[in-house]
Amino acid sequence: MTHQEITLTVNGCRLSAEVERRLSLADLLREEFGLTGTHLGCEHGVCGACTVLVDGVPSRSCLMLACASEGRHVVTIEGMRGPVADALREAFRESHALQCGFCTPGMLATAIDLIARKRASSEDEIRRELAGNLCRCTGYQGLVDAILSVGKRTDL
Amino acid sequence: MNENIGQLETRNDLQVGRPVLRHEDERLLAGTARFVADIRLPDMREVAFVRSPVAFGKLSPVEIPADAGPDSVWTAERLAHRVLPICATLNRPGFHVTEQPILARGKVRHVGELIAAVVASSRAEAEDLAETIVPGIESLPAVSDPEAALDEGAPRLHDAWEDNVYLSSGRTIGPFDEAVARAEVAVTRDFRMARVLPLPMETRGCVAGFDRGSGILTLYLSTQRPHLIRTMLAEQLVGIEESRIRVIAPEIGGAFGGKSNLYPEEVALAAMAMELPFPIRWIEDRYEHFLSASQSRQHVQRLTAYAMRTGELLAIDARFLVDGGAYSMRTSTAVVEAGMAAAVLPGPYRLGAYRFETVTVATNKMGVGPYRGVGRPAAVFAMERMMHETAVAIGMEPHAFRARNMIDASEHPYVSVSGLRYDSGDYKTLLSDAVEAMDVASVRAAQRLVTAGDRRLIGVGFGCYTEQTAHGAEEWHRRGSPFEYGFESARIRIDPSGSVLVTTGIKSQGQGLETTLAQIAADALGLPHEHVHIRHGDTELCPYGLGTIASRSLVMAGGAVEGAATRLAGKIRAIAAANLGCGPEDIRLQDGTATGPFGNLSFAKIARIAYLELNALPPDIEPGLEVSYNYRPPVESGTYSSGVHGARVAVDVDTGEVELLDYVVAEDCGRIVNPMIVDGQIIGGAAQGIGQALYEELRYDETGQPRTVTLADYLIPGAVEVPRIALRHRETLSPFTVFGAKGLGEGGAIAPPAAIANAVSDALRRYGVDVRSIPIRPRDLWTALRDKSFAEMEP
Numbered sequence: 001m002t003h004q005e006i007t008l009t010v011n012g013c014r015l016s017a018e019v020e021r022r023l024s025l026a027d028l029l030r031e032e033f034g035l036t037g038t039h040l041g042c043e044h045g046v047c048g049a050c051t052v053l054v055d056g057v058p059s060r061s062c063l064m065l066a067c068a069s070e071g072r073h074v075v076t077i078e079g080m081r082g083p084v085a086d087a088l089r090e091a092f093r094e095s096h097a098l099q100c101g102f103c104t105p106g107m108l109a110t111a112i113d114l115i116a117r118k119r120a121s122s123e124d125e126i127r128r129e130l131a132g133n134l135c136r137c138t139g140y141q142g143l144v145d146a147i148l149s150v151g152k153r154t155d156l
Numbered sequence: 157m158n159e160n161i162g163q164l165e166t167r168n169d170l171q172v173g174r175p176v177l178r179h180e181d182e183r184l185l186a187g188t189a190r191f192v193a194d195i196r197l198p199d200m201r202e203v204a205f206v207r208s209p210v211a212f213g214k215l216s217p218v219e220i221p222a223d224a225g226p227d228s229v230w231t232a233e234r235l236a237h238r239v240l241p242i243c244a245t246l247n248r249p250g251f252h253v254t255e256q257p258i259l260a261r262g263k264v265r266h267v268g269e270l271i272a273a274v275v276a277s278s279r280a281e282a283e284d285l286a287e288t289i290v291p292g293i294e295s296l297p298a299v300s301d302p303e304a305a306l307d308e309g310a311p312r313l314h315d316a317w318e319d320n321v322y323l324s325s326g327r328t329i330g331p332f333d334e335a336v337a338r339a340e341v342a343v344t345r346d347f348r349m350a351r352v353l354p355l356p357m358e359t360r361g362c363v364a365g366f367d368r369g370s371g372i373l374t375l376y377l378s379t380q381r382p383h384l385i386r387t388m389l390a391e392q393l394v395g396i397e398e399s400r401i402r403v404i405a406p407e408i409g410g411a412f413g414g415k416s417n418l419y420p421e422e423v424a425l426a427a428m429a430m431e432l433p434f435p436i437r438w439i440e441d442r443y444e445h446f447l448s449a450s451q452s453r454q455h456v457q458r459l460t461a462y463a464m465r466t467g468e469l470l471a472i473d474a475r476f477l478v479d480g481g482a483y484s485m486r487t488s489t490a491v492v493e494a495g496m497a498a499a500v501l502p503g504p505y506r507l508g509a510y511r512f513e514t515v516t517v518a519t520n521k522m523g524v525g526p527y528r529g530v531g532r533p534a535a536v537f538a539m540e541r542m543m544h545e546t547a548v549a550i551g552m553e554p555h556a557f558r559a560r561n562m563i564d565a566s567e568h569p570y571v572s573v574s575g576l577r578y579d580s581g582d583y584k585t586l587l588s589d590a591v592e593a594m595d596v597a598s599v600r601a602a603q604r605l606v607t608a609g610d611r612r613l614i615g616v617g618f619g620c621y622t623e624q625t626a627h628g629a630e631e632w633h634r635r636g637s638p639f640e641y642g643f644e645s646a647r648i649r650i651d652p653s654g655s656v657l658v659t660t661g662i663k664s665q666g667q668g669l670e671t672t673l674a675q676i677a678a679d680a681l682g683l684p685h686e687h688v689h690i691r692h693g694d695t696e697l698c699p700y701g702l703g704t705i706a707s708r709s710l711v712m713a714g715g716a717v718e719g720a721a722t723r724l725a726g727k728i729r730a731i732a733a734a735n736l737g738c739g740p741e742d743i744r745l746q747d748g749t750a751t752g753p754f755g756n757l758s759f760a761k762i763a764r765i766a767y768l769e770l771n772a773l774p775p776d777i778e779p780g781l782e783v784s785y786n787y788r789p790p791v792e793s794g795t796y797s798s799g800v801h802g803a804r805v806a807v808d809v810d811t812g813e814v815e816l817l818d819y820v821v822a823e824d825c826g827r828i829v830n831p832m833i834v835d836g837q838i839i840g841g842a843a844q845g846i847g848q849a850l851y852e853e854l855r856y857d858e859t860g861q862p863r864t865v866t867l868a869d870y871l872i873p874g875a876v877e878v879p880r881i882a883l884r885h886r887e888t889l890s891p892f893t894v895f896g897a898k899g900l901g902e903g904g905a906i907a908p909p910a911a912i913a914n915a916v917s918d919a920l921r922r923y924g925v926d927v928r929s930i931p932i933r934p935r936d937l938w939t940a941l942r943d944k945s946f947a948e949m950e951p
Contacts, residue, residue: 022280031278036194037187039409041357042442046867049357077187089185093177096836100666101184102191102357102409123880130875134867136357136410137666138836139843140875 006070010035011079019066026050026061028069029076037077039102041134048133051106052076058113077105084115087150095146099137106133111147120151169746171675171685172895175832178671179690180664189407192361192378193439200363203425203438204282206272206289207447208264211300211520211860212311215264216292218272221285228285230273230428232259238427240392242420244486247636251323251491254314254518256483258392258420258427264293265313265482266520267862268447270420273428275436298520298860302456302479305517313482313518322480322490322516325498329573330509335471339462343546348929349534349909350853351454351479354527355872356665358409359445364425365435374402375426378409380416380663381703384639386695388418388486389426396430405693408665412844412905413526414449415665416705417485421448446865450525451854453493454479455534461542462509467552467560471509474501474538480516481523487639488525491516495635496531499574501539504583504622504798505561507573520860526705528841528905532621533848537930540619540910544917545926554914555591555618559584562620565888578622579791580888581798581824589822589884590618590802599804606922608946611809613922614817617914619801619907625899626711628792643788644712645699646720648677650728650781652767654748654760656681656688658720661701662713663693667901668833669709673717675829680721681728682745683759699784707899710829711795715787715894724783731762734774787894795890797898799823801842801907803915809923812937814850814916816877819908822884826898831885834900839881841904847873848905849912853931922947 007016010033017032026043029035029052038061041049045063052061053075088111091097098104110133114120119129126144135143150156183189206218218231235258242256260271271291276282299305299313305320313320336342363376373396379385382403390398408415421438429436440449456477462470476497480490494514502510547557563570565582572578599616606613624631629642645661658677664670670690678685692698701713729740732750735757736743744751748759765772766781773779804818821838828834851871855863864870889896909930916937917926923944929936 020280030194034196035187036190039191039358040193041359042867044442044866044868047357047442077185092185093181096178096832098181098184099668099836099840100357100408100410101180101189104184105187108185127875132874134357134872134874136355136412136844136872137840139839139841139878139881141839141878141880142836144875 004067006067008069008071009073011075021065021067023066024062025064025066025069025074028066029061035076035078037105039105041102046134047103048106048110049103051109051133053109053112056116058109077108080108080112083156084112084150087153087156088112088146091146091149095142095149097138097142097146103133103135107135107143114147115150115156120147123148126151171678172829174830176671176675176685176830178668179674180668180670191358191407191409192363192376195363195376195406197363197365197435199434201275201277201434201436202279202282203436204274204279204286205270205421206274206286206291208260208267208269208271208291208293210264210293210295211267212296212298213264213293214296215260215262215271218289218291221288224285227432228275229289230259232257232261235259235424235427238394238430239423240394242392242418242423242486244484244489245638246489246491247638248323252317252321254483256420258423266522267860268444268522270424273424275428300519300521300856300858300860302454302477302517302519305519313520320518322484322518324513324515326513328511332471332509332511335462335509339470340465341463341546341549342460343542343549344458344460345541345545346928347455347457347459347538347541349453349455349537350931351451352527352848352852353449353451353854354412354414356410356412356414359440359442360415360419360421360449361439362422362425363435363437364429366429372400372402373426373430374404375422376404376406377422378415379405380411380665380705382663382693382695383661383700384703385418385422389423392423393426403695405663408663411665412528413530413705416703417450417488417525442867443865446862446870448522450485451481451522452524452527453534457538459538459542461546463546463550465550467550467557469505469507469546469561472501472507472542474498474512476514478514478516479519479521481519481521483523485523485525487637490518490524492526493524493531493534497535499576500532500624501535502572502574503536503539504563504620506563510573521856528844529902532623532906533845533909536619536621536906537909537913541913541927544617544914548921555587555596558618558620559587562587576624577793578796579890579892581622581796582886582888583620583798585886586798586800586822586824587618587620590800590820593820593822593882593884594802594804594818604950612806613809613919614804614806615915615917615919616802616804617911617916617918619910619914621799621903621906623707623797623903623906624794625707625797626789626893627706627794628789630792631794641702641706641708642792643786644716645701645784645786646713646716647699647782647784648720648724650724650759650763652763654758654763656683657691658688658717659691659698660713660716661699661703662709663704665704667709667837668830669713672710672829672833673713676714677717677721680718681725683748687748707901711893711897711899712787714829714897715789716785718894719787720783720785723785724781727777727781727783728759728762730777731765731773732757735765735772789892791892795826795893795898797823797825797900797903799903799907801911803911805912805915805919807916807919807937809941812934812941814932816846816879816912819879820882820884821904823903824886824888825900825903826890826893827887827896828885829897835883837901838883838904841902842881842908843873843878845905845908846878846912848930849909850931851877
């Protein structure tokens with residue numbers, strides 16, 4: 001059998017699909033569900049552009065099979081809402097943390113996780129934590145500044 | 157030279173010069189921006205390519221699998237009636253043209269060359285089918301090293317050529333022999349720079365659809381030059397007029413030069429779409445990107461500097477051998493790198509005599525194209541390494557030797573020894589800014605205390621450059637380019653409701669041009685920038701333009717937007733004056749309102765008059781509120797940005813590992829339109845340059861097989877590898893451009909290899925080791941250090 005019926009929650013909506021077993025989560029999101037905010041930069045798990053939150057954990061949607069998302073809660077950039085996501089979006093804009101914007105969805109997913117795990121208290125820490133997300137435009141300075149400014153907030 | 161400069165400087169409500177937040181960001185942060193891979197057309201099918209697995213070989217006609225559907229496999233024979241081969245030309249004597257088939261025929265010349273295209277309903281199915289097609293190729297001995305390509309018995313890539321040379325050229329300028337005879341010091345170095353590639357995070361891609369009813373071919377394409385690609389497609393495709401081709405460049409996920417040339421995949425998709433009843437899509441994967449996106453900057457260099465012991469630089473002798481790959485890309489050609497390197501080598505220095513020779517050779521590798529800086533990173537690396545080593549040979553502090561030979565700000569306009577006309581710039585001040593930021597004195601003090609037991613040595617180094625930007629027709633003509641990037645366009649329309657739409661021929665790929673151009677239009681019109689909406693990248697919507705390359709868009713499209721907006725402002729004044737009972741000169745435009753001595757009118761009201769209430773419009777004023785303007789710079793030799801990069805490093809003597817401690821960029825890009833965006837461009841460029849200096853390298857084996865085909869093999873810097881970059885700004889206005897702006901998109905990427913290599917060489921002076929190749933690999937330093945011993949006295 002090459003296909004499998006799966007049900008998962010994406011951005012708060014319960015969705016079902018019959019998927020090929022070899023289909024990646026990224027392709028399921030982009031091609032089946034039309035959530036093209038998740039970007040594919042390398043499809044071999046290095047660049048991090050495709051990072052989404054699976055049960056709150058940053059995950060490479062290019063490496064994860066769609067079948068493996070059965071029953072999971074997936075959040076993509078389209079569904080990143082709430083005070084932390086809002087603060088990060090504002091900080092990204094204020095700190096010029098994006099230029100072409102292609103790596104941004106993965107950066108936001110990773111940043112949300114850093115804030116949640118309280119791993120955004122110093123520049124060095126943020127740089128280490130961002131090691132799995134590549135950006136070719138910004139030189140990372142704006143990204144680090146943006147995440148640090150949100151990490152320092154005590155009201156979130 | 158430009159009357160607008162004074163006008164702008166006297167106003168305090170300007171939006172140009174402010175760190176306005178970007179108009180682009182909201183959609184990118186929401187995940188709703190549409191890149192080419194996000195385009196969905198009804199009944200769209202997917203394309204996968206069969207590519208050559210060998211670097212050089214004789215190709216038999218492709219056998220189509222028996223069970224393949226009628227429209228599923230496309231070969232060179234199948235497309236022959238529809239496409240012409242790509243032949244990039246250059247109007248230079250002795251230049252050899254390559255004939256690049258869209259799909260290979262007869263021979264394959266690099267790994268990754270297109271052999272066949274496959275269409276299926278999903279990408280996975282297309283890839284499955286492509287894998288079943290095994291091309292019949294009889295391998296030939298390949299050439300992958302540029303020096304080997306020059307050997308007498310080297311395999312010849314192109315049958316019509318006598319050797320593997322695209323173009324060789326050379327000149328001796330000034331009293332070279334006299335300078336050599338007079339020189340007290342001569343320093344010679346051989347350098348190598350590895351091949352790199354721009355590597356935007358978004359790969360290439362194309363969606364093509366043909367509307368049989370209207371005969372219109374639409375291509376969604378990740379490209380920097382939508383209009384020129386359309387013009388070229390009309391030439392490459394048989395049976396379609398340019399007016400029936402529409403190219404849409406949607407959101408672009410970075411380009412850096414790599415999406416400027418015309419690619420065979422794009423021609424193939426267009427041609428196939430014309431024969432198919434459904435639209436088709438090809439999205440390059442990263443593996444394909446490493447095989448078939450344009451590559452850059454591979455040099456073998458020999459330099460000799462001639463100087464006096466007083467610190468006077470007399471002459472430079474330079475030889476550049478550039479690896480041009482298998483085919484010349486259209487329109488950069490394979491020789492884009494060498495020609496630029498030779499011209500810009502003298503940089504900010506007064507140089508009396510200069511001899512250069514450039515040779516660009518064909519090898520069985522992917523072709524080369526522009527990458528942020530084109531030729532300048534290599535030229536600046538060569539020149540600045542020589543400035544450093546010559547200073548060391550003389551016994552001078554390297555930055556003092558540089559300052560001794562730099563052109564004074566008062567000497568502008570200055571014609572360089574290679575014939576470039578520098579318009580303005582204060583190089584010595586930039587240098588002293590960088591020297592101060594690096595605290596050279598404290599580095600020297602620490603270095604004096606170093607002993608043989610110290611295993612971590614620090615060093616400081618600099619890299620200086622001048623950068624020709626926004627050059628016009630005259631300069632492109634001089635280079636022999638078949639396309640002269642001589643103008644840029646803008647069309648501004650104020651709608652009946654008063655909102656402003658600007659369309660332009662350039663294409664933003666992340667530079668924030670929707671914001672900076674809005675700032676420029678807003679100032680000229682007198683309204684808040686938020687009300688100015690910039691559209692670009694659609695050949696049907698936007699006026700013809702040359703696209704975003706060569707650090708030209710802010711100056712050229714900015715000039716066009718300013719020109720169109722100024723003209724439109726004049727019309728607004730005329731309409732307002734006629735309705736307010738005053739003269740047009742009495743009208744002040746501010747915050748979207750035209751104010752005269754006896755009253756005011758909003759732009760919305762003026763627009764309604766112009767479109768819908770013509771009874772209030774004087775008959776001698778043409779209805780409508782729309783102006784088109786094409787900006788051609790008054791001086792076409794370009795405007796010159798300049799910069800000095802400084803790096804402080806620590807080198808581990810036992811491992812050869814380099815740690816980048818501090819980095820400063822002192823730069824001057826004329827009038828700064830948006831300081832936030834300028835900083836972002838410089839820092840981002842510098843990060844790419846740091847990548848080239850320390851990590852990035854496209855490796856091929858001797859048979860021409862690429863060895864770096866994933867992001868795990870080809871290392872671009874991450875957040876840990878890029879230090880915080882300090883910036884120092886100076887604004888020397890250009891006398892030639894609208895409000896004195898200069899281009900800056902490329903500058904950041906130019907000097908890092910030079911600055912970092914000089915810093916590493918400085919750190920290792922006691923061991924007599926200096927950097928000869930880029931990237932600076934730990935194993936190269938380790939090998940060089942192995943048989944050297946520590947000099948107790950400073951050399």
